[in-house]
Amino acid sequence: MPTAIPHLTEFCDHLAHVRRVSGYTLRNYRTAVEQFVAHLKQIGKWQDDFELVSPIQVRSYLVEAGRFKARRTLHNQVSGLRAFYLYLRQQELVRNNPLTGLSLPKLDKPLPKFLTEMQMRALLNAPILLWKDGKLGEYEAFRDSLILELLYGGGLRVSELCGLNHGRIDLEQGVARVLGKGRKERICPLGPVAIQCLRIFVQRFDLEAALDAPVVCTRAGRRMEPRQIQKLLKTHLTAAELPLDMTPHKLRHSFATHMLDGGADLRAVQELLGHANLSTTQIYTHVSIARLKEAHRQAHPRA
Structure with missing residues:
Protein backbone atom coordinates (compact mmCIF):
# COMPACT_ATOMS: atom_id res chain seq x y z
CA MET A 1 0.00 0.00 0.00
CA PRO A 2 1.50 3.38 -1.03
CA THR A 3 2.55 5.75 1.74
CA ALA A 4 0.25 8.75 2.20
CA ILE A 5 1.70 12.09 1.16
CA PRO A 6 2.30 14.22 4.27
CA HIS A 7 -0.23 17.04 4.83
CA LEU A 8 -2.04 16.49 1.50
CA THR A 9 -5.34 15.45 3.07
CA GLU A 10 -5.33 18.47 5.40
CA PHE A 11 -4.46 20.74 2.45
CA CYS A 12 -7.42 19.42 0.45
CA ASP A 13 -9.73 19.93 3.43
CA HIS A 14 -8.43 23.51 3.67
CA LEU A 15 -9.16 24.08 -0.02
CA ALA A 16 -12.67 22.67 0.25
CA HIS A 17 -13.83 24.19 3.53
CA VAL A 18 -11.77 27.35 4.03
CA ARG A 19 -10.92 28.58 0.55
CA ARG A 20 -14.07 26.96 -0.90
CA VAL A 21 -12.49 26.28 -4.29
CA SER A 22 -14.38 24.39 -6.97
CA GLY A 23 -14.17 20.61 -7.17
CA TYR A 24 -12.26 21.04 -10.42
CA THR A 25 -9.57 23.20 -8.77
CA LEU A 26 -9.38 20.87 -5.77
CA ARG A 27 -8.78 17.87 -8.02
CA ASN A 28 -6.14 19.69 -10.07
CA TYR A 29 -4.21 20.92 -7.02
CA ARG A 30 -4.24 17.47 -5.43
CA THR A 31 -3.02 15.94 -8.69
CA ALA A 32 -0.24 18.55 -8.97
CA VAL A 33 1.17 17.54 -5.57
CA GLU A 34 0.76 13.82 -6.25
CA GLN A 35 2.53 13.99 -9.61
CA PHE A 36 5.36 16.08 -8.18
CA VAL A 37 5.95 13.58 -5.37
CA ALA A 38 5.73 10.69 -7.85
CA HIS A 39 8.49 12.34 -9.90
CA LEU A 40 10.72 12.76 -6.83
CA LYS A 41 10.18 9.11 -5.91
CA GLN A 42 11.01 8.01 -9.44
CA ILE A 43 14.39 9.79 -9.40
CA GLY A 44 15.11 8.69 -5.82
CA LYS A 45 14.94 12.18 -4.28
CA TRP A 46 11.80 11.91 -2.14
CA GLN A 47 12.61 11.95 1.60
CA ASP A 48 9.02 12.09 2.94
CA ASP A 49 9.48 15.73 3.95
CA PHE A 50 8.58 18.80 1.89
CA GLU A 51 11.11 20.87 3.87
CA LEU A 52 13.88 18.91 2.11
CA VAL A 53 12.70 19.64 -1.45
CA SER A 54 15.13 21.96 -3.25
CA PRO A 55 14.58 24.57 -6.01
CA ILE A 56 16.76 22.44 -8.30
CA GLN A 57 14.42 19.48 -7.84
CA VAL A 58 11.41 21.66 -8.70
CA ARG A 59 13.11 22.96 -11.86
CA SER A 60 14.13 19.41 -12.81
CA TYR A 61 10.52 18.31 -12.49
CA LEU A 62 9.26 21.18 -14.66
CA VAL A 63 11.84 20.47 -17.37
CA GLU A 64 10.82 16.81 -17.42
CA ALA A 65 7.08 17.55 -17.29
CA GLY A 66 7.45 20.19 -20.02
CA ARG A 67 8.45 17.46 -22.47
CA PHE A 68 4.94 15.97 -22.54
CA LYS A 69 2.60 18.49 -20.88
CA ALA A 70 1.05 21.55 -22.47
CA ARG A 71 2.36 24.88 -21.26
CA ARG A 72 -1.00 25.82 -19.68
CA THR A 73 -1.14 22.48 -17.86
CA LEU A 74 2.33 23.17 -16.48
CA HIS A 75 1.23 26.60 -15.25
CA ASN A 76 -1.80 25.05 -13.55
CA GLN A 77 0.39 22.48 -11.82
CA VAL A 78 2.76 25.15 -10.55
CA SER A 79 -0.27 27.05 -9.23
CA GLY A 80 -1.21 23.91 -7.29
CA LEU A 81 2.28 23.49 -5.87
CA ARG A 82 2.46 27.17 -4.91
CA ALA A 83 -0.89 26.93 -3.11
CA PHE A 84 0.34 23.81 -1.30
CA TYR A 85 3.57 25.43 -0.13
CA LEU A 86 1.70 28.56 0.90
CA TYR A 87 -0.49 26.34 3.09
CA LEU A 88 2.57 24.59 4.55
CA ARG A 89 4.17 27.95 5.37
CA GLN A 90 0.99 29.26 6.98
CA GLN A 91 0.78 26.13 9.12
CA GLU A 92 4.50 26.45 9.98
CA LEU A 93 5.16 23.00 8.55
CA VAL A 94 8.06 24.21 6.40
CA ARG A 95 10.40 27.18 6.60
CA ASN A 96 11.48 27.39 2.97
CA ASN A 97 9.54 27.50 -0.29
CA PRO A 98 11.46 25.97 -3.22
CA LEU A 99 9.14 27.71 -5.70
CA THR A 100 10.19 31.21 -4.62
CA GLY A 101 11.52 33.13 -7.61
CA LEU A 102 10.47 30.41 -10.05
CA SER A 103 9.69 31.81 -13.51
CA LEU A 104 7.69 30.10 -16.22
CA PRO A 105 7.35 30.77 -19.95
CA LYS A 106 4.55 33.23 -20.69
CA LEU A 107 1.27 31.83 -21.90
CA ASP A 108 -0.27 32.79 -25.19
CA LYS A 109 -3.69 34.38 -24.70
CA PRO A 110 -5.92 33.14 -27.51
CA LEU A 111 -9.17 35.01 -27.98
CA PRO A 112 -12.16 33.10 -26.60
CA LYS A 113 -14.30 31.27 -29.15
CA PHE A 114 -17.96 32.20 -29.41
CA LEU A 115 -21.01 31.79 -31.61
CA THR A 116 -22.35 34.62 -33.76
CA GLU A 117 -25.87 35.84 -33.06
CA MET A 118 -27.17 33.93 -36.08
CA GLN A 119 -25.42 30.75 -34.96
CA MET A 120 -26.78 31.24 -31.46
CA ARG A 121 -30.34 31.48 -32.79
CA ALA A 122 -29.86 28.22 -34.70
CA LEU A 123 -28.61 26.49 -31.55
CA LEU A 124 -31.47 27.81 -29.40
CA ASN A 125 -33.99 26.53 -31.95
CA ALA A 126 -32.42 23.08 -32.25
CA PRO A 127 -34.12 21.21 -29.34
CA ILE A 128 -37.70 22.00 -30.41
CA LEU A 129 -36.91 21.25 -34.06
CA LEU A 130 -35.48 17.86 -33.06
CA TRP A 131 -38.66 17.13 -31.09
CA LYS A 132 -40.89 18.11 -33.99
CA ASP A 133 -38.84 15.80 -36.24
CA GLY A 134 -39.37 12.93 -33.76
CA LYS A 135 -35.66 12.76 -32.88
CA LEU A 136 -35.94 13.94 -29.27
CA GLY A 137 -38.45 13.35 -26.48
CA GLU A 138 -40.84 16.15 -25.57
CA TYR A 139 -39.52 16.54 -22.01
CA GLU A 140 -35.88 16.58 -23.13
CA ALA A 141 -36.63 19.13 -25.88
CA PHE A 142 -38.27 21.66 -23.58
CA ARG A 143 -35.71 21.08 -20.82
CA ASP A 144 -32.78 21.48 -23.22
CA SER A 145 -34.31 24.68 -24.60
CA LEU A 146 -34.47 26.00 -21.04
CA ILE A 147 -30.85 25.01 -20.39
CA LEU A 148 -29.58 26.81 -23.50
CA GLU A 149 -31.67 29.91 -22.80
CA LEU A 150 -30.40 30.13 -19.22
CA LEU A 151 -26.75 29.60 -20.18
CA TYR A 152 -26.90 32.21 -22.91
CA GLY A 153 -29.51 34.56 -21.43
CA GLY A 154 -27.83 34.78 -18.04
CA GLY A 155 -24.19 34.15 -18.94
CA LEU A 156 -24.12 31.39 -16.32
CA ARG A 157 -21.32 28.93 -15.74
CA VAL A 158 -22.52 25.37 -16.24
CA SER A 159 -21.78 24.59 -12.57
CA GLU A 160 -23.91 27.59 -11.54
CA LEU A 161 -26.78 26.35 -13.66
CA CYS A 162 -26.56 22.84 -12.23
CA GLY A 163 -26.66 24.25 -8.71
CA LEU A 164 -29.55 26.65 -9.36
CA ASN A 165 -32.77 26.01 -7.40
CA HIS A 166 -36.24 27.40 -8.06
CA GLY A 167 -36.09 29.34 -4.80
CA ARG A 168 -33.23 31.45 -6.14
CA ILE A 169 -35.20 32.72 -9.17
CA ASP A 170 -37.55 35.70 -8.99
CA LEU A 171 -39.94 35.14 -11.91
CA GLU A 172 -41.55 38.57 -11.59
CA GLN A 173 -38.23 40.42 -11.63
CA GLY A 174 -36.69 38.01 -14.14
CA VAL A 175 -33.49 37.53 -12.14
CA ALA A 176 -31.62 34.72 -10.40
CA ARG A 177 -29.40 34.80 -7.32
CA VAL A 178 -26.44 32.70 -8.44
CA LEU A 179 -23.67 31.20 -6.33
CA GLY A 180 -20.46 31.61 -8.31
CA LYS A 181 -16.80 30.91 -7.63
CA GLY A 182 -15.80 31.11 -3.99
CA ARG A 183 -19.50 30.86 -3.02
CA LYS A 184 -19.93 34.52 -4.01
CA GLU A 185 -23.51 35.46 -4.77
CA ARG A 186 -24.48 37.72 -7.64
CA ILE A 187 -27.71 38.80 -9.30
CA CYS A 188 -28.14 37.65 -12.92
CA PRO A 189 -30.90 39.04 -15.14
CA LEU A 190 -32.13 36.08 -17.20
CA GLY A 191 -34.23 37.89 -19.79
CA PRO A 192 -37.92 37.45 -20.63
CA VAL A 193 -37.34 34.60 -23.09
CA ALA A 194 -35.52 32.43 -20.55
CA ILE A 195 -38.15 33.20 -17.88
CA GLN A 196 -40.95 32.27 -20.29
CA CYS A 197 -39.14 29.01 -21.13
CA LEU A 198 -38.97 28.21 -17.42
CA ARG A 199 -42.68 28.93 -16.91
CA ILE A 200 -43.64 26.75 -19.87
CA PHE A 201 -41.35 23.91 -18.78
CA VAL A 202 -42.76 23.81 -15.24
CA GLN A 203 -46.40 24.09 -16.36
CA ARG A 204 -46.19 21.69 -19.31
CA PHE A 205 -44.76 18.85 -17.23
CA ASP A 206 -46.50 19.73 -13.95
CA LEU A 207 -43.17 19.91 -12.15
CA GLU A 208 -42.82 20.56 -8.44
CA ALA A 209 -41.07 23.92 -8.30
CA ALA A 210 -40.19 23.67 -4.59
CA LEU A 211 -37.72 26.25 -3.31
CA ASP A 212 -34.94 23.65 -2.97
CA ALA A 213 -35.78 21.79 -6.20
CA PRO A 214 -33.26 21.99 -9.08
CA VAL A 215 -34.25 24.13 -12.04
CA VAL A 216 -32.77 21.70 -14.56
CA CYS A 217 -33.26 18.02 -13.85
CA THR A 218 -33.60 14.63 -15.46
CA ARG A 219 -37.01 13.15 -16.20
CA ALA A 220 -36.68 11.29 -12.88
CA GLY A 221 -36.26 14.63 -11.06
CA ARG A 222 -32.54 14.31 -10.31
CA ARG A 223 -30.30 17.35 -10.49
CA MET A 224 -28.27 17.41 -13.69
CA GLU A 225 -24.48 17.37 -13.72
CA LEU A 232 -26.63 17.25 -24.71
CA LEU A 233 -25.01 20.41 -26.09
CA LYS A 234 -23.12 18.25 -28.62
CA THR A 235 -26.45 16.84 -29.81
CA HIS A 236 -27.84 20.30 -30.51
CA LEU A 237 -24.62 21.60 -32.06
CA THR A 238 -24.76 18.67 -34.48
CA ALA A 239 -28.42 19.38 -35.29
CA ALA A 240 -27.66 23.06 -35.92
CA GLU A 241 -24.55 22.20 -37.99
CA LEU A 242 -22.29 24.20 -35.67
CA PRO A 243 -18.70 23.50 -34.54
CA LEU A 244 -18.60 20.61 -32.08
CA ASP A 245 -15.76 22.18 -30.08
CA MET A 246 -18.27 24.62 -28.57
CA THR A 247 -18.80 24.05 -24.85
CA PRO A 248 -21.25 25.44 -22.28
CA HIS A 249 -18.53 27.90 -21.24
CA LYS A 250 -18.27 29.17 -24.80
CA LEU A 251 -21.96 30.08 -24.63
CA ARG A 252 -20.86 32.34 -21.77
CA HIS A 253 -18.24 33.80 -24.11
CA SER A 254 -21.02 34.40 -26.64
CA PHE A 255 -23.15 36.13 -23.99
CA ALA A 256 -20.33 38.51 -23.06
CA THR A 257 -19.31 39.26 -26.63
CA HIS A 258 -22.87 39.98 -27.75
CA MET A 259 -23.45 42.21 -24.71
CA LEU A 260 -20.41 44.33 -25.52
CA ASP A 261 -21.26 44.40 -29.22
CA GLY A 262 -24.68 45.73 -28.21
CA GLY A 263 -23.11 48.62 -26.28
CA ALA A 264 -23.06 47.26 -22.71
CA ASP A 265 -20.65 48.86 -20.25
CA LEU A 266 -17.56 46.73 -19.54
CA ARG A 267 -17.99 46.97 -15.77
CA ALA A 268 -21.64 45.93 -16.05
CA VAL A 269 -20.57 42.85 -18.01
CA GLN A 270 -17.90 42.15 -15.38
CA GLU A 271 -20.58 42.18 -12.68
CA LEU A 272 -22.94 40.01 -14.72
CA LEU A 273 -20.21 37.42 -15.30
CA GLY A 274 -19.04 37.48 -11.68
CA HIS A 275 -15.42 38.25 -12.58
CA ALA A 276 -13.30 39.38 -9.64
CA ASN A 277 -10.96 41.39 -11.89
CA LEU A 278 -11.84 43.69 -14.77
CA SER A 279 -8.83 42.35 -16.70
CA THR A 280 -10.61 39.00 -17.01
CA THR A 281 -13.58 40.68 -18.69
CA GLN A 282 -11.44 42.86 -20.96
CA ILE A 283 -10.58 39.86 -23.15
CA TYR A 284 -14.04 40.24 -24.68
CA THR A 285 -13.27 43.76 -25.84
CA HIS A 286 -10.36 42.25 -27.77
CA VAL A 287 -12.85 39.89 -29.44
CA SER A 288 -15.02 42.80 -30.55
CA ILE A 289 -12.00 44.78 -31.77
CA ALA A 290 -10.72 41.76 -33.70
CA ARG A 291 -14.09 41.43 -35.42
CA LEU A 292 -14.11 45.11 -36.34
CA LYS A 293 -10.59 44.86 -37.78
CA GLU A 294 -11.59 41.80 -39.81
CA ALA A 295 -14.65 43.60 -41.16
CA HIS A 296 -12.44 46.56 -42.07
CA ARG A 297 -9.92 44.29 -43.77
CA GLN A 298 -12.57 42.62 -45.89
CA ALA A 299 -14.54 45.72 -46.84
CA HIS A 300 -12.16 48.69 -47.05
CA PRO A 301 -10.34 49.24 -50.36
CA ARG A 302 -7.17 50.37 -48.59
CA ALA A 303 -7.12 47.57 -46.01
Missing part, protein backbone atom coordinates in the same frame (compact mmCIF):
# COMPACT_ATOMS: atom_id res chain seq x y z
CA PRO A 226 -22.18 19.46 -15.95
CA ARG A 227 -21.14 16.42 -18.00
CA GLN A 228 -24.76 15.70 -18.89
CA ILE A 229 -25.20 19.25 -20.13
CA GLN A 230 -21.95 19.09 -22.10
CA LYS A 231 -23.20 15.90 -23.77
Whole structure:
Protein backbone atom coordinates (compact mmCIF):
# COMPACT_ATOMS: atom_id res chain seq x y z
CA MET A 1 0.00 0.00 0.00
CA PRO A 2 1.50 3.38 -1.03
CA THR A 3 2.55 5.75 1.74
CA ALA A 4 0.25 8.75 2.20
CA ILE A 5 1.70 12.09 1.16
CA PRO A 6 2.30 14.22 4.27
CA HIS A 7 -0.23 17.04 4.83
CA LEU A 8 -2.04 16.49 1.50
CA THR A 9 -5.34 15.45 3.07
CA GLU A 10 -5.33 18.47 5.40
CA PHE A 11 -4.46 20.74 2.45
CA CYS A 12 -7.42 19.42 0.45
CA ASP A 13 -9.73 19.93 3.43
CA HIS A 14 -8.43 23.51 3.67
CA LEU A 15 -9.16 24.08 -0.02
CA ALA A 16 -12.67 22.67 0.25
CA HIS A 17 -13.83 24.19 3.53
CA VAL A 18 -11.77 27.35 4.03
CA ARG A 19 -10.92 28.58 0.55
CA ARG A 20 -14.07 26.96 -0.90
CA VAL A 21 -12.49 26.28 -4.29
CA SER A 22 -14.38 24.39 -6.97
CA GLY A 23 -14.17 20.61 -7.17
CA TYR A 24 -12.26 21.04 -10.42
CA THR A 25 -9.57 23.20 -8.77
CA LEU A 26 -9.38 20.87 -5.77
CA ARG A 27 -8.78 17.87 -8.02
CA ASN A 28 -6.14 19.69 -10.07
CA TYR A 29 -4.21 20.92 -7.02
CA ARG A 30 -4.24 17.47 -5.43
CA THR A 31 -3.02 15.94 -8.69
CA ALA A 32 -0.24 18.55 -8.97
CA VAL A 33 1.17 17.54 -5.57
CA GLU A 34 0.76 13.82 -6.25
CA GLN A 35 2.53 13.99 -9.61
CA PHE A 36 5.36 16.08 -8.18
CA VAL A 37 5.95 13.58 -5.37
CA ALA A 38 5.73 10.69 -7.85
CA HIS A 39 8.49 12.34 -9.90
CA LEU A 40 10.72 12.76 -6.83
CA LYS A 41 10.18 9.11 -5.91
CA GLN A 42 11.01 8.01 -9.44
CA ILE A 43 14.39 9.79 -9.40
CA GLY A 44 15.11 8.69 -5.82
CA LYS A 45 14.94 12.18 -4.28
CA TRP A 46 11.80 11.91 -2.14
CA GLN A 47 12.61 11.95 1.60
CA ASP A 48 9.02 12.09 2.94
CA ASP A 49 9.48 15.73 3.95
CA PHE A 50 8.58 18.80 1.89
CA GLU A 51 11.11 20.87 3.87
CA LEU A 52 13.88 18.91 2.11
CA VAL A 53 12.70 19.64 -1.45
CA SER A 54 15.13 21.96 -3.25
CA PRO A 55 14.58 24.57 -6.01
CA ILE A 56 16.76 22.44 -8.30
CA GLN A 57 14.42 19.48 -7.84
CA VAL A 58 11.41 21.66 -8.70
CA ARG A 59 13.11 22.96 -11.86
CA SER A 60 14.13 19.41 -12.81
CA TYR A 61 10.52 18.31 -12.49
CA LEU A 62 9.26 21.18 -14.66
CA VAL A 63 11.84 20.47 -17.37
CA GLU A 64 10.82 16.81 -17.42
CA ALA A 65 7.08 17.55 -17.29
CA GLY A 66 7.45 20.19 -20.02
CA ARG A 67 8.45 17.46 -22.47
CA PHE A 68 4.94 15.97 -22.54
CA LYS A 69 2.60 18.49 -20.88
CA ALA A 70 1.05 21.55 -22.47
CA ARG A 71 2.36 24.88 -21.26
CA ARG A 72 -1.00 25.82 -19.68
CA THR A 73 -1.14 22.48 -17.86
CA LEU A 74 2.33 23.17 -16.48
CA HIS A 75 1.23 26.60 -15.25
CA ASN A 76 -1.80 25.05 -13.55
CA GLN A 77 0.39 22.48 -11.82
CA VAL A 78 2.76 25.15 -10.55
CA SER A 79 -0.27 27.05 -9.23
CA GLY A 80 -1.21 23.91 -7.29
CA LEU A 81 2.28 23.49 -5.87
CA ARG A 82 2.46 27.17 -4.91
CA ALA A 83 -0.89 26.93 -3.11
CA PHE A 84 0.34 23.81 -1.30
CA TYR A 85 3.57 25.43 -0.13
CA LEU A 86 1.70 28.56 0.90
CA TYR A 87 -0.49 26.34 3.09
CA LEU A 88 2.57 24.59 4.55
CA ARG A 89 4.17 27.95 5.37
CA GLN A 90 0.99 29.26 6.98
CA GLN A 91 0.78 26.13 9.12
CA GLU A 92 4.50 26.45 9.98
CA LEU A 93 5.16 23.00 8.55
CA VAL A 94 8.06 24.21 6.40
CA ARG A 95 10.40 27.18 6.60
CA ASN A 96 11.48 27.39 2.97
CA ASN A 97 9.54 27.50 -0.29
CA PRO A 98 11.46 25.97 -3.22
CA LEU A 99 9.14 27.71 -5.70
CA THR A 100 10.19 31.21 -4.62
CA GLY A 101 11.52 33.13 -7.61
CA LEU A 102 10.47 30.41 -10.05
CA SER A 103 9.69 31.81 -13.51
CA LEU A 104 7.69 30.10 -16.22
CA PRO A 105 7.35 30.77 -19.95
CA LYS A 106 4.55 33.23 -20.69
CA LEU A 107 1.27 31.83 -21.90
CA ASP A 108 -0.27 32.79 -25.19
CA LYS A 109 -3.69 34.38 -24.70
CA PRO A 110 -5.92 33.14 -27.51
CA LEU A 111 -9.17 35.01 -27.98
CA PRO A 112 -12.16 33.10 -26.60
CA LYS A 113 -14.30 31.27 -29.15
CA PHE A 114 -17.96 32.20 -29.41
CA LEU A 115 -21.01 31.79 -31.61
CA THR A 116 -22.35 34.62 -33.76
CA GLU A 117 -25.87 35.84 -33.06
CA MET A 118 -27.17 33.93 -36.08
CA GLN A 119 -25.42 30.75 -34.96
CA MET A 120 -26.78 31.24 -31.46
CA ARG A 121 -30.34 31.48 -32.79
CA ALA A 122 -29.86 28.22 -34.70
CA LEU A 123 -28.61 26.49 -31.55
CA LEU A 124 -31.47 27.81 -29.40
CA ASN A 125 -33.99 26.53 -31.95
CA ALA A 126 -32.42 23.08 -32.25
CA PRO A 127 -34.12 21.21 -29.34
CA ILE A 128 -37.70 22.00 -30.41
CA LEU A 129 -36.91 21.25 -34.06
CA LEU A 130 -35.48 17.86 -33.06
CA TRP A 131 -38.66 17.13 -31.09
CA LYS A 132 -40.89 18.11 -33.99
CA ASP A 133 -38.84 15.80 -36.24
CA GLY A 134 -39.37 12.93 -33.76
CA LYS A 135 -35.66 12.76 -32.88
CA LEU A 136 -35.94 13.94 -29.27
CA GLY A 137 -38.45 13.35 -26.48
CA GLU A 138 -40.84 16.15 -25.57
CA TYR A 139 -39.52 16.54 -22.01
CA GLU A 140 -35.88 16.58 -23.13
CA ALA A 141 -36.63 19.13 -25.88
CA PHE A 142 -38.27 21.66 -23.58
CA ARG A 143 -35.71 21.08 -20.82
CA ASP A 144 -32.78 21.48 -23.22
CA SER A 145 -34.31 24.68 -24.60
CA LEU A 146 -34.47 26.00 -21.04
CA ILE A 147 -30.85 25.01 -20.39
CA LEU A 148 -29.58 26.81 -23.50
CA GLU A 149 -31.67 29.91 -22.80
CA LEU A 150 -30.40 30.13 -19.22
CA LEU A 151 -26.75 29.60 -20.18
CA TYR A 152 -26.90 32.21 -22.91
CA GLY A 153 -29.51 34.56 -21.43
CA GLY A 154 -27.83 34.78 -18.04
CA GLY A 155 -24.19 34.15 -18.94
CA LEU A 156 -24.12 31.39 -16.32
CA ARG A 157 -21.32 28.93 -15.74
CA VAL A 158 -22.52 25.37 -16.24
CA SER A 159 -21.78 24.59 -12.57
CA GLU A 160 -23.91 27.59 -11.54
CA LEU A 161 -26.78 26.35 -13.66
CA CYS A 162 -26.56 22.84 -12.23
CA GLY A 163 -26.66 24.25 -8.71
CA LEU A 164 -29.55 26.65 -9.36
CA ASN A 165 -32.77 26.01 -7.40
CA HIS A 166 -36.24 27.40 -8.06
CA GLY A 167 -36.09 29.34 -4.80
CA ARG A 168 -33.23 31.45 -6.14
CA ILE A 169 -35.20 32.72 -9.17
CA ASP A 170 -37.55 35.70 -8.99
CA LEU A 171 -39.94 35.14 -11.91
CA GLU A 172 -41.55 38.57 -11.59
CA GLN A 173 -38.23 40.42 -11.63
CA GLY A 174 -36.69 38.01 -14.14
CA VAL A 175 -33.49 37.53 -12.14
CA ALA A 176 -31.62 34.72 -10.40
CA ARG A 177 -29.40 34.80 -7.32
CA VAL A 178 -26.44 32.70 -8.44
CA LEU A 179 -23.67 31.20 -6.33
CA GLY A 180 -20.46 31.61 -8.31
CA LYS A 181 -16.80 30.91 -7.63
CA GLY A 182 -15.80 31.11 -3.99
CA ARG A 183 -19.50 30.86 -3.02
CA LYS A 184 -19.93 34.52 -4.01
CA GLU A 185 -23.51 35.46 -4.77
CA ARG A 186 -24.48 37.72 -7.64
CA ILE A 187 -27.71 38.80 -9.30
CA CYS A 188 -28.14 37.65 -12.92
CA PRO A 189 -30.90 39.04 -15.14
CA LEU A 190 -32.13 36.08 -17.20
CA GLY A 191 -34.23 37.89 -19.79
CA PRO A 192 -37.92 37.45 -20.63
CA VAL A 193 -37.34 34.60 -23.09
CA ALA A 194 -35.52 32.43 -20.55
CA ILE A 195 -38.15 33.20 -17.88
CA GLN A 196 -40.95 32.27 -20.29
CA CYS A 197 -39.14 29.01 -21.13
CA LEU A 198 -38.97 28.21 -17.42
CA ARG A 199 -42.68 28.93 -16.91
CA ILE A 200 -43.64 26.75 -19.87
CA PHE A 201 -41.35 23.91 -18.78
CA VAL A 202 -42.76 23.81 -15.24
CA GLN A 203 -46.40 24.09 -16.36
CA ARG A 204 -46.19 21.69 -19.31
CA PHE A 205 -44.76 18.85 -17.23
CA ASP A 206 -46.50 19.73 -13.95
CA LEU A 207 -43.17 19.91 -12.15
CA GLU A 208 -42.82 20.56 -8.44
CA ALA A 209 -41.07 23.92 -8.30
CA ALA A 210 -40.19 23.67 -4.59
CA LEU A 211 -37.72 26.25 -3.31
CA ASP A 212 -34.94 23.65 -2.97
CA ALA A 213 -35.78 21.79 -6.20
CA PRO A 214 -33.26 21.99 -9.08
CA VAL A 215 -34.25 24.13 -12.04
CA VAL A 216 -32.77 21.70 -14.56
CA CYS A 217 -33.26 18.02 -13.85
CA THR A 218 -33.60 14.63 -15.46
CA ARG A 219 -37.01 13.15 -16.20
CA ALA A 220 -36.68 11.29 -12.88
CA GLY A 221 -36.26 14.63 -11.06
CA ARG A 222 -32.54 14.31 -10.31
CA ARG A 223 -30.30 17.35 -10.49
CA MET A 224 -28.27 17.41 -13.69
CA GLU A 225 -24.48 17.37 -13.72
CA PRO A 226 -22.18 19.46 -15.95
CA ARG A 227 -21.14 16.42 -18.00
CA GLN A 228 -24.76 15.70 -18.89
CA ILE A 229 -25.20 19.25 -20.13
CA GLN A 230 -21.95 19.09 -22.10
CA LYS A 231 -23.20 15.90 -23.77
CA LEU A 232 -26.63 17.25 -24.71
CA LEU A 233 -25.01 20.41 -26.09
CA LYS A 234 -23.12 18.25 -28.62
CA THR A 235 -26.45 16.84 -29.81
CA HIS A 236 -27.84 20.30 -30.51
CA LEU A 237 -24.62 21.60 -32.06
CA THR A 238 -24.76 18.67 -34.48
CA ALA A 239 -28.42 19.38 -35.29
CA ALA A 240 -27.66 23.06 -35.92
CA GLU A 241 -24.55 22.20 -37.99
CA LEU A 242 -22.29 24.20 -35.67
CA PRO A 243 -18.70 23.50 -34.54
CA LEU A 244 -18.60 20.61 -32.08
CA ASP A 245 -15.76 22.18 -30.08
CA MET A 246 -18.27 24.62 -28.57
CA THR A 247 -18.80 24.05 -24.85
CA PRO A 248 -21.25 25.44 -22.28
CA HIS A 249 -18.53 27.90 -21.24
CA LYS A 250 -18.27 29.17 -24.80
CA LEU A 251 -21.96 30.08 -24.63
CA ARG A 252 -20.86 32.34 -21.77
CA HIS A 253 -18.24 33.80 -24.11
CA SER A 254 -21.02 34.40 -26.64
CA PHE A 255 -23.15 36.13 -23.99
CA ALA A 256 -20.33 38.51 -23.06
CA THR A 257 -19.31 39.26 -26.63
CA HIS A 258 -22.87 39.98 -27.75
CA MET A 259 -23.45 42.21 -24.71
CA LEU A 260 -20.41 44.33 -25.52
CA ASP A 261 -21.26 44.40 -29.22
CA GLY A 262 -24.68 45.73 -28.21
CA GLY A 263 -23.11 48.62 -26.28
CA ALA A 264 -23.06 47.26 -22.71
CA ASP A 265 -20.65 48.86 -20.25
CA LEU A 266 -17.56 46.73 -19.54
CA ARG A 267 -17.99 46.97 -15.77
CA ALA A 268 -21.64 45.93 -16.05
CA VAL A 269 -20.57 42.85 -18.01
CA GLN A 270 -17.90 42.15 -15.38
CA GLU A 271 -20.58 42.18 -12.68
CA LEU A 272 -22.94 40.01 -14.72
CA LEU A 273 -20.21 37.42 -15.30
CA GLY A 274 -19.04 37.48 -11.68
CA HIS A 275 -15.42 38.25 -12.58
CA ALA A 276 -13.30 39.38 -9.64
CA ASN A 277 -10.96 41.39 -11.89
CA LEU A 278 -11.84 43.69 -14.77
CA SER A 279 -8.83 42.35 -16.70
CA THR A 280 -10.61 39.00 -17.01
CA THR A 281 -13.58 40.68 -18.69
CA GLN A 282 -11.44 42.86 -20.96
CA ILE A 283 -10.58 39.86 -23.15
CA TYR A 284 -14.04 40.24 -24.68
CA THR A 285 -13.27 43.76 -25.84
CA HIS A 286 -10.36 42.25 -27.77
CA VAL A 287 -12.85 39.89 -29.44
CA SER A 288 -15.02 42.80 -30.55
CA ILE A 289 -12.00 44.78 -31.77
CA ALA A 290 -10.72 41.76 -33.70
CA ARG A 291 -14.09 41.43 -35.42
CA LEU A 292 -14.11 45.11 -36.34
CA LYS A 293 -10.59 44.86 -37.78
CA GLU A 294 -11.59 41.80 -39.81
CA ALA A 295 -14.65 43.60 -41.16
CA HIS A 296 -12.44 46.56 -42.07
CA ARG A 297 -9.92 44.29 -43.77
CA GLN A 298 -12.57 42.62 -45.89
CA ALA A 299 -14.54 45.72 -46.84
CA HIS A 300 -12.16 48.69 -47.05
CA PRO A 301 -10.34 49.24 -50.36
CA ARG A 302 -7.17 50.37 -48.59
CA ALA A 303 -7.12 47.57 -46.01
